[in-house]
Amino acid sequence: MSSDHRKKITNMNQEEISNLIKRRTFLRNTSLGIGSVALGCMMMREAGASVSHGVINPTHRVMRARRVIHLCMAGGPSHLETLDYKPELARQDGNPMPESLTRGQPIAQLQGQQLKCLGPQHSFSQCGASGLMISDALPNIQKIADEICVVRSMTTEQINHDPAHTFMNTGTQISGRPSMGSWVLYGLGAETQSLPGFVVLTSEGGGQGQPIASRQWHSGFLPSRYQGVHFHSKGDPVLYLSRPGGVSRGAQRSLVDTVQSLNSHRNQTLRDPEISTRISQYEMAFRMQMSVPELVDFAQEPEHILNMYGATPGDGSFASNCILARRLAERGVRFIQLYHRGWDHHGGVKNGVMTTARHVDQASAALIRDLKQRGMLDDTLVIWGGEFGRTPMSQGGGNNPGRDHHIKGFSFWMAGGGIRPGMAYGNTDDLGYNAVENVVSVRDFHATMLHQLGIDHRFFTYKFQGLDMRLTGVEEAHVLKALLV
Numbered sequence: 001m002s003s004d005h006r007k008k009i010t011n012m013n014q015e016e017i018s019n020l021i022k023r024r025t026f027l028r029n030t031s032l033g034i035g036s037v038a039l040g041c042m043m044m045r046e047a048g049a050s051v052s053h054g055v056i057n058p059t060h061r062v063m064r065a066r067r068v069i070h071l072c073m074a075g076g077p078s079h080l081e082t083l084d085y086k087p088e089l090a091r092q093d094g095n096p097m098p099e100s101l102t103r104g105q106p107i108a109q110l111q112g113q114q115l116k117c118l119g120p121q122h123s124f125s126q127c128g129a130s131g132l133m134i135s136d137a138l139p140n141i142q143k144i145a146d147e148i149c150v151v152r153s154m155t156t157e158q159i160n161h162d163p164a165h166t167f168m169n170t171g172t173q174i175s176g177r178p179s180m181g182s183w184v185l186y187g188l189g190a191e192t193q194s195l196p197g198f199v200v201l202t203s204e205g206g207g208q209g210q211p212i213a214s215r216q217w218h219s220g221f222l223p224s225r226y227q228g229v230h231f232h233s234k235g236d237p238v239l240y241l242s243r244p245g246g247v248s249r250g251a252q253r254s255l256v257d258t259v260q261s262l263n264s265h266r267n268q269t270l271r272d273p274e275i276s277t278r279i280s281q282y283e284m285a286f287r288m289q290m291s292v293p294e295l296v297d298f299a300q301e302p303e304h305i306l307n308m309y310g311a312t313p314g315d316g317s318f319a320s321n322c323i324l325a326r327r328l329a330e331r332g333v334r335f336i337q338l339y340h341r342g343w344d345h346h347g348g349v350k351n352g353v354m355t356t357a358r359h360v361d362q363a364s365a366a367l368i369r370d371l372k373q374r375g376m377l378d379d380t381l382v383i384w385g386g387e388f389g390r391t392p393m394s395q396g397g398g399n400n401p402g403r404d405h406h407i408k409g410f411s412f413w414m415a416g417g418g419i420r421p422g423m424a425y426g427n428t429d430d431l432g433y434n435a436v437e438n439v440v441s442v443r444d445f446h447a448t449m450l451h452q453l454g455i456d457h458r459f460f461t462y463k464f465q466g467l468d469m470r471l472t473g474v475e476e477a478h479v480l481k482a483l484l485v
Contacts, residue, residue, distance in 0.1 A: 056187040063454035064379070064381075065416070067380050069329060069381070070382075071360070071383065073343050074161075074341045074342075076386045081135055082137065082138060082411065084428060088431060097392065101431070102393075108404050118401055121350035122136055127145035128142075130145055140364070140365035144368050144415070147422070150425070152435075154385070155439060161387060169181075176220050179227075180446060182217070182219040182226040184335045184450075185334050198226065199229055200338075202230070203233055204341040205340070206342035207342040207352045222462060233321055234316040296324065298314075308370065309322055311323050317363075318338065318340045318359050318360050322363040325367065326374075330376070345403060388410055392433050418484055444480055448484075451479045451484075457471060
């Protein structure tokens, strides 16, 4: 210590000396505290621990499902050729549809035409110990009958593809609202730092493939960090995944840190959630350069697993996407959505359903068996179904008729995540037109999904334009407790 410094301390009074010690102690302890926090964050990052808890923490109730895999059969699969057995419709084949059912009802492309019954184009069989009736077009799903719950009384409010997808995903026909995957990610956060919490995969085959708009997985008025990330099914799942030639990982890390510093400095002034999103996205993109190549490397998958799914890695098929969905679930992704486009059978419904089913049947069943053998089915909610069903009336003449869009009653199934297996819930009428028993709305479906994730839909809101917005909206929505274990 210099003589000048010694003299300065000697001339200080007791209070000044005490304050100096406190300041030094504060600075020393603070620096150690910051270092500890940084070290803890790095250790959590290395361990893959979650730092994204979401706004529902703790959850409203015990979580039965930790994640969701939604197998979206885009185009509207016919419930009458898949999951809803209607022997009376078979008996009425070729007869006029009762006008009492169809008068004044919304019909997409059959308005003003003569409406005739079209009997089921595929036979059904009793399956498993539960005796569920499932179409012979789905022989592999038949084998998991005792693992699934078939809902036969689903209804929706939108009769054309894009608004029906929007309604199924967001609970409203109004574009620009958050998708259910975004709501779930906002509420619960993710269990991974190295992958997005909401991932979307697409495939096509078997029939007319209606386009799928990215707004189906958009975050709407929620911060954009909660929107789904579309992974490509072929080639690199994400564009620009590789570093440019001549750029080391250290150099890239330095660049990202510099950009993050600038963004953080700007955010101290603006407090803009979109700047926070940009900061998190830079970090996620950097980490994905390591995590994504490992994710899509199927070399670790045994041959019998690939055969079980019927998958050829990298072919962009629904089967490969199902394996990828399981791998994403294993790595902590919260919401995974697989669209298969090919169910829009306005003509040739018999061959169309059979052809499209061949693309998805084996892999859908394999996913359930695979999750179960890994101990993951209990806390993974799997959903299988489309945006609407198909009419009991025929569309098109000749020997190759099809079916039009239908919203008054259709089917889907769920498995795992606390859903009661080996049962059917609800019914349509004898011709498969109206849901008449235990009618299920899209809002009921959303409320039940959230319930299994530990969220009470009534108290899950986001303030937007002065309103407390909810996934289930302001209309009445019910948790389907009869479906739950």
